[in-house]
Structures are given as C-alpha cells and as structure tokens.
Amino acid sequence: MTKPAHARHAAELRALVRVLLRWFGHNARNLPWRRTLDPYAIWVAEVMLQQTRVSTVQSYWERWMRELPDLPALARAHPRRLRKLWEGLGYYRRLDHLHSAARLILEQHAGRFPHTYDEILKLPGIGPYTAGAIASAAFNLPTPVVDGNVARVLSRFYSRPLTARSADSWALATRLVQIAARCMPVALLPLAEPGRPDTAPLCPPCSALNQALMELGATICLPHNPRCTDCPLRSRCLHARQGGADPGRATRRSPAEPRRLVACLVRSDGHWLLHQRGTGVNRGYWELPVFELPSDRPPSGHFPTDPESWFEFEPSPTQGPPTIVHHITRFRYHVEIRAARLKRPWPPGHWLTPRQLQNRPLSRLTTKILQQWTSTAGATAKHPEHDPAPHKRHASEGPTLLK
Numbered sequence: 001m002t003k004p005a006h007a008r009h010a011a012e013l014r015a016l017v018r019v020l021l022r023w024f025g026h027n028a029r030n031l032p033w034r035r036t037l038d039p040y041a042i043w044v045a046e047v048m049l050q051q052t053r054v055s056t057v058q059s060y061w062e063r064w065m066r067e068l069p070d071l072p073a074l075a076r077a078h079p080r081r082l083r084k085l086w087e088g089l090g091y092y093r094r095l096d097h098l099h100s101a102a103r104l105i106l107e108q109h110a111g112r113f114p115h116t117y118d119e120i121l122k123l124p125g126i127g128p129y130t131a132g133a134i135a136s137a138a139f140n141l142p143t144p145v146v147d148g149n150v151a152r153v154l155s156r157f158y159s160r161p162l163t164a165r166s167a168d169s170w171a172l173a174t175r176l177v178q179i180a181a182r183c184m185p186v187a188l189l190p191l192a193e194p195g196r197p198d199t200a201p202l203c204p205p206c207s208a209l210n211q212a213l214m215e216l217g218a219t220i221c222l223p224h225n226p227r228c229t230d231c232p233l234r235s236r237c238l239h240a241r242q243g244g245a246d247p248g249r250a251t252r253r254s255p256a257e258p259r260r261l262v263a264c265l266v267r268s269d270g271h272w273l274l275h276q277r278g279t280g281v282n283r284g285y286w287e288l289p290v291f292e293l294p295s296d297r298p299p300s301g302h303f304p305t306d307p308e309s310w311f312e313f314e315p316s317p318t319q320g321p322p323t324i325v326h327h328i329t330r331f332r333y334h335v336e337i338r339a340a341r342l343k344r345p346w347p348p349g350h351w352l353t354p355r356q357l358q359n360r361p362l363s364r365l366t367t368k369i370l371q372q373w374t375s376t377a378g379a380t381a382k383h384p385e386h387d388p389a390p391h392k393r394h395a396s397e398g399p400t401l402l403k
C-alpha cells in the first residue's frame with residue numbers, strides 16, 4: 001500500500017536528519033567551544049561569531065575563557081580590560097551587550113544562565129538566531145537557527161528561494177530540529193584523541209542538527225561552486241539533480257559602497273598621536289586620526305572630512321602611500337596611510353608611548369593600520385620623528401575630530 005504524501009514527507013525529513021547527524025559526527029570541525037556544554041562559554045562563542053570568521057574567533061575565545069572563565073568574572077571585569085580582550089574583533093556593541101547581560105544575569109537570575117529560549121532572547125544583544133543557538137547547544141532545546149549558510153542549504157536542497165529571513169526557512173529548520181530532539185547524542189569523532197574514538201565528546205542532538213546545517217553551508221554548500229560531490233545530501237538535493245541552477249533569491253545584498261580614507265601617523269619623541277572615541281560603535285577605543293576624503297558621494301558619517309585643517313602630510317614616497325581595505329557596515333574603505341605633522345595644538349593625554357599603545361584597546365582599523373605600518377615602514381615611508389608644534393602637549397583646545 002502506498003503511504004500518504006504527509007507520511008512520505010515526514011519519513012523524508014527523518015531520513016534527512018539522520019544523514020545530517022551522521023555526517024556531522026564524522027566531519028565536525030574541531031572547534032574549542034564544541035567541547036563544552038557550559039552556556040556561558042557557548043554564549044561568548046556565539047556572540048563573537050556574529051559577523052566574525054570562525055578562524056578569527058578561536059584564539060579570542062580561548063584567551064577570553066582563560067581570563068574570564070565564568071559569568072561573575074565577566075560581570076566584575078573593568079570595561080577597559082574587556083575592550084583590550086575584544087580589540088580587533090570589531091562590532092564593539094557586542095561587547096557592551098555581553099557585559100550588561102552578564103550583570104543582568106547576576107542580578108536577576110542569581111548568576112544562573114537563563115535556560116529557556118524566551119529568557120535567553122530577553123538578554124541584551126541576543127536575537128532569535130543567537131538565542132536558538134545557545135538554547136540548542138547548551139540545553140538541547142529544539143530551537144532552530146537560520147543564518148545565510150543554513151538558508152542556502154535549505155534553498156538549494158528544496159530548490160526554493162529561501163533566505164535567512166523567510167518564514168519558510170525557519171519553519172523547515174524547526175521541523176528538522178524537532179525531529180532531531182528524539183535522536184541520540186552525536187559523538188564528534190574528529191574531536192576525539194587520536195586512535196581513541198571513545199573519547200569523542202557527545203553533542204546533544206538538537207545542537208548537532210543545527211550545527212550540521214551551518215557547517216554544511218560553511219564548508220560544502222558554498223555560495224559559489226558548491227562541492228556537491230562531497231555533500232551527504234547530494235542524492236536527495238534538487239539543486240544537484242537539476243544541474244546546479246540556483247533558485248532565485250528573495251533578496252539580494254546590495255554591493256558595498258566604496259569610500260576613501262586617509263589615516264594620519266603622527267609621532268613625536270617616541271609618542272604616537274591617538275584619540276579615544278567618546279561615542280559610536282567604537283566608544284572607548286583608541287584610534288589614529290582618520291579622515292574621509294572627498295568623493296562623488298555624501299560622507300559616510302563615520303569619519304571627519306577636514307584633514308588639512310589639522311595636519312600637513314609628509315611627501316608620499318614615489319610608489320604612493322601604503323593602503324589597506326577596511327569594511328565598516330555597508331562601506332568599503334580604501335585607507336591611505338600617511339605620515340603627517342600637526343598644524344594645530346592637540347589636547348593633553350593623546351600622545352601615547354608604544355608601551356601605552358599595547359595596553360590600550362585599539363579600534364580594529366587602527367590595529368590593522370599599525371600592523372601594516374610596521375610591515376611597510378622603512379620600505380615605503382619615513383616616520384615623522386618631530387612635530388612642528390612645540391606646545392602640542394599643553395594645548396587647551398580640544399579636537400572635534402572624531403565622534
């Protein structure tokens with residue numbers, strides 16, 4: 001007797017979940033936060049992973065867990081120490097949210113990490129994706145996660161135009177994780193000691209299903225040139241069966257807007273000129289003076305636009321100043337790194353020695369620039385060792401450079 005369509009569909013979903021769990025057990029990347037069920041550790045990893053590559057996050061997460069191993073340690077930490085630990089990860093509002101959420105958990109939950117999806121969702125800086133990831137990874141709750149990777153896998157598998165925002169994506173992911181909730185934990189074999197499969201950490205099935213979909217999208221079902229021959233879903237995938245034509249996308253990301261910046265390297269008596277941001281996403285971080293250069297578009301608003309009123313630039317070397325590319329929100333900045341001299345007084349406290357620089361939290365752009373400068377200094381430009389304004393460290397006039 002033929003099964004009714006809904007029963008066939010349910011059986012197909014169960015088979016899909018089994019394939020995904022098995023594949024993840026054999027192919028999970030060896031990431032340190034996959035060895036723990038501690039919600040605090042998982043939360044920190046999930047927040048760091050927002051907008052940031054896995055390869056970048058690993059060392060940050062390990063250092064963070066060494067220095068702030070639990071929630072009370074985070075809640076008590078000085079903001080300056082936190083900024084230093086976060087330096088270079090960018091999107092600094094995430095850090096403020098982590099800190100305020102830790103304090104809130106200490107005050108309102110007696111230090112115990114909330115263990116329902118709705119309570120987790122109420123924490124500062126946590127949306128449905130992160131709440132679902134924490135709830136499934138730490139508490140094995142059947143909460144779905146859908147990001148661009150997951151949506152791409154589902155979209156191709158069903159040959160439907162799905163995105164991370166479409167209700168259909170979330171409904172499908174919910175069905176899958178609910179089925180996974182009835183399965184056994186998954187042994188993550190790549191994380192076992194060599195030759196000792198019995199030491200493989202066990203991953204709760206809801207977490208394993210969510211991570212399997214994300215991992216598949218990140219490593220196999222790539223945005224361009226999906227590696228279908230390596231994919232566990234290839235025999236059932238409509239995209240693969242139809243010869244690789246992508247289903248139309250419901251929305252397309254608009255291309256990054258190109259802009260030009262100049263970063264001023266000003267040094268005097270072994271001190272570097274920096275500025276501490278008072279507001280904005282980089283609040284509390286130290287930055288080199290950075291200005292936006294004129295273009296045919298209105299200024300982005302992230303940077304001031306009047307470098308000549310403050311600085312006189314050293315002549316560029318013949319091959320031109322070193323440049324880097326930096327992304328902030330929807331902007332793609334081409335940043336020229338230029339040695340410069342101050343034309344006007346600068347307020348006290350903004351000249352830092354190399355040792356002070358090491359101990360201050362620096363913005364991601366400034367960290368990149370200083371690294372670039374270190375690698376190109378001497379080859380392409382000279383350090384400005386002196387400054388024409390002898391009164392510079394006693395000036396009372398404050399800069400209006402950075403917001």
Ligand code: SF4
Pocket residue numbers: 153156157220221222226227228229231232233234235237238239240
């Ligand atoms: S078979 Fe190809 S298109 Fe289908 S899910 Fe796998 S990698 Fe993606």
